[in-house]
Amino acid sequence: MGVEVTVEGLTKHFGSQAIWRDVSLTLPAGEISVMLGPSGTGKSVFLKTLVGLLKPDQGSIWIQGQDLTTLRERQLYEVRKLFGVLFQDGALFGSMNLFDNIAFPLREHTKKPESQVRDIVMEKIELVGLQGAEGKLPGEISGGMRKRAGLARALVLDPEILLIDEPDSGLDPVRTSYINQLFIDLNAQIDATFLIVTHxxxxxxxxxxxxxxxxxxxxxxxxxxxxxxSSEEPVVRQFLNAQTVGPIGMSEEKDATELAAESGMELPPLPPIALQLGTSDGRPRQGEKEPGAWCRENGVTPPPGSFASSHAGVPGVSRATGTAPEPVGA
Incomplete structure (x- = not known):
């Protein structure tokens, strides 16, 4: 079961350069959250701060009643056992085969006998679909397989919080779709709290x-x-819908001249909200909500055609029912 993570007023500088200021949010227990942002906005720094690899200048990170920013090294070491981390490139040891890479946290942090280590490693290898590849070196497999091996290693200590840094980096759209489905299925199986940084x-x-x-x-x-x-907030709308009109420019923020040139331009309509990806086997997830529920509860009319799909069994269709709901706002 995942645990809730509450961030209050988090601020981080490197020297005189502010990375981000006064960040506050709550990652709900057992749910999947995604953190977006233009390149260079400190998303990876945020992950490293959450797990205690970097210390913030101000603010608190509350997990199970403990503020990570005030813990001593020994206490922090114990809290870190709640975390599993998948780094951008998998961060595998090049001289070790996949089995030994995945077994490394168990051998380093537990006193489990080798027979039990093998059982756990093979279970995680099967979970991420790498059966038969455990004897290969990282240099002998594809980028997608390295990502899955890194994920298996992040899972061997049965974490309650899973931090995932740009899992789509270096992957083609098909492999990205596969790994997205894997995250959905894993969340349903282990109920961990997920935070995924992605572009x-x-x-x-x-x-x-x-x-x-x-x-x-x-x-x-x-x-x-x-x-x-469904947000009309300019920066949110621009980024989530990949639009050029808005405050984000090539150097993160547009200057006054660029913004003035866009004055009076009509923004393209918001695209329909797609159905959330369902699990492969139709099992419900803890964080799964009925399509359109938030919009109805908050009196928001979603873009026309939202939550529509031509048939079940494709990415984006709720597999819990096997059918797609009626379009909202059509």
């Missing part, structure tokens, strides 16, 4: 229960997926 808009639109956006040294918005996908 992939399709991932952000179809995978998470919650979305956050870091921009210009602050958290622009964080909340349920439907809230952000």
């Amino acid at each position: 992939d808009i399709n991932t952000a639109r179809t995978v998470p229960d919650n979305i956050g956006l870091l921009y210009h040294k602050h958290l622009a918005m964080f909340g349920p997926r439907e809230m952000l996908l």
